[in-house]
Amino acid sequence: MxxxxxxxxxxxxxxxxxxxxxxxxxxxxxxxxxxxxxxxxxxxxxxxxxxxxxxxxxxxxxxxxxxxxxxxxxxxxxxxxxxxxxxxxxxxxxxxxxxxxxxxxxxxxxxxxxxxxxxxNMARVAAAVEKGVAVITMPDIRWARRDIKSVALLPNILAKQQAREAGAYEAWLVDDAGYITEGSSTNAWIVDREGRLVTRPAGPEILNGVTRKVLLAAARQEGIEVVERAFTPQEAKSAREAFISASSAILIPVTAIDGQSIGNGAPGSLSMRLREAYMKVCELS
Incomplete structure (x- = not known):
């Protein structure tokens, strides 16, 4: 057809x-x-x-x-x-x-x-969720109004291509102060050493993803402690868990950053729990 x-x-x-x-x-x-x-x-x-x-x-x-x-x-x-x-x-x-x-x-x-x-390709999404994916970090060179979902995506394309050439699924972008903003087409999350869910707060530095909003609501409904703050690549590499979110795949665990394994190198339990909780909050119409 x-x-x-x-x-x-x-x-x-x-x-x-x-x-x-x-x-x-x-x-x-x-x-x-x-x-x-x-x-x-x-x-x-x-x-x-x-x-x-x-x-x-x-x-x-x-x-x-x-x-x-x-x-x-x-x-x-x-x-x-x-x-x-x-x-x-x-x-x-x-x-x-x-x-x-x-x-x-x-x-x-x-x-x-x-x-x-x-x-x-739902089988491909399921495989990424089951195994987790790798990300790399690189400088964020985008314009200052990333909160607008503009079609001007050339820096995002260059970042995604660099990730692909490095054998990674996504690039996490780092601002001039040394903090991760988000991925080239996803929001970035970690679970810190204390078990708290951490993601950068909404503002002009990131696109406030719809899936991000729903996951935050799902986390709070599940009683998961949420901290909206910036974090560095170094903190992310030492985190218990990490993952990315987007409308296309909801949540995909990150198991390596810049070649360094996260946690035990497998998708984390909180990430998988949160992915399941998403469907309890998501609106289908």
């Missing part, structure tokens, strides 16, 4: 879906996006994703191209037309199509909306 995409009011075969060459997302990375997990044909934490989408748009002064009720329908229609059971829906909004010029175009230019869907 052919994949189906939504582009500015039309459902098209994925292979034929296209945008104008002067779309500002293509010219300037002038846009935002969201990735919402799909499990059993249902959207995961849709409400939180749409709340963050509205916030990102507000920070960039981009209007919603359609009402939220219409966007919710479009997301479900893309899922339906792709017969998606387990996977993800990607939706992107840019400032629209206008002659290339740095200032905002006239208010009459309508923002552009595209939506695509993709299946996930």
């Amino acid at each position: 052919s994949r189906i995409a939504y582009v500015n009011g039309r459902y098209l075969r994925h292979a034929e879906a296209a945008i104008h060459i002067e779309d500002r997302g293509y010219q300037f990375a002038d846009g935002v996006y969201e990735v919402c997990g799909v499990r059993g044909g249902l959207l995961m934490d849709e409400r939180l994703h749409l709340e963050r989408l509205e916030r990102s748009l507000g920070e960039l002064r981009i209007a919603l191209p359609v009402p939220l009720t219409a966007l919710r329908f479009i997301l479900r229609e893309v899922i339906r037309r792709n017969r998606l059971w387990d996977g993800m829906v990607y939706f992107q909004i840019t400032r629209g199509v206008a002659p290339r010029d740095h200032p905002f175009p006239p208010a009459s230019v309508r923002p552009a909306l595209t939506v695509t869907a993709k299946r996930l």
Whole structure:
């Protein structure tokens, strides 16, 4: 079956879906996006994703191209037309199509909306969860507003590629003060020597991941002590456990950082407990 995409009011075969060459997302990375997990044909934490989408748009002064009720329908229609059971829906909004010029175009230019869907290889995700993954650390060279889920991801791409070339799954980015911010496409977590769950607090230095929010709620519901503070690579390497979180895979244990084993080199018990607890708090709709 052919994949189906939504582009500015039309459902098209994925292979034929296209945008104008002067779309500002293509010219300037002038846009935002969201990735919402799909499990059993249902959207995961849709409400939180749409709340963050509205916030990102507000920070960039981009209007919603359609009402939220219409966007919710479009997301479900893309899922339906792709017969998606387990996977993800990607939706992107840019400032629209206008002659290339740095200032905002006239208010009459309508923002552009595209939506695509993709299946996930759940066996591959399960294998990563079971065995754990390796990460490397490297300097964080991204812009200062990482809390906006912008499509401007070139530094993230370079970091992810460096991780792949090093045989690692992810890169943890380190700020000028020597503290880990987050991964190139994930949030970063450790379990410290006292058994507390530690992750960097929300702010402009990191993207406040939706899965991050839900995991924090799940941890507190489970009675796990949570500390939101920055931590260094050195502390992470001496932690009991470490893991990454993202909408695509929820939680994947980290078993090595820069080639050094974490804990006993296997996924930690608190990490696995928290991954199970996530589904008790996650909203499916």
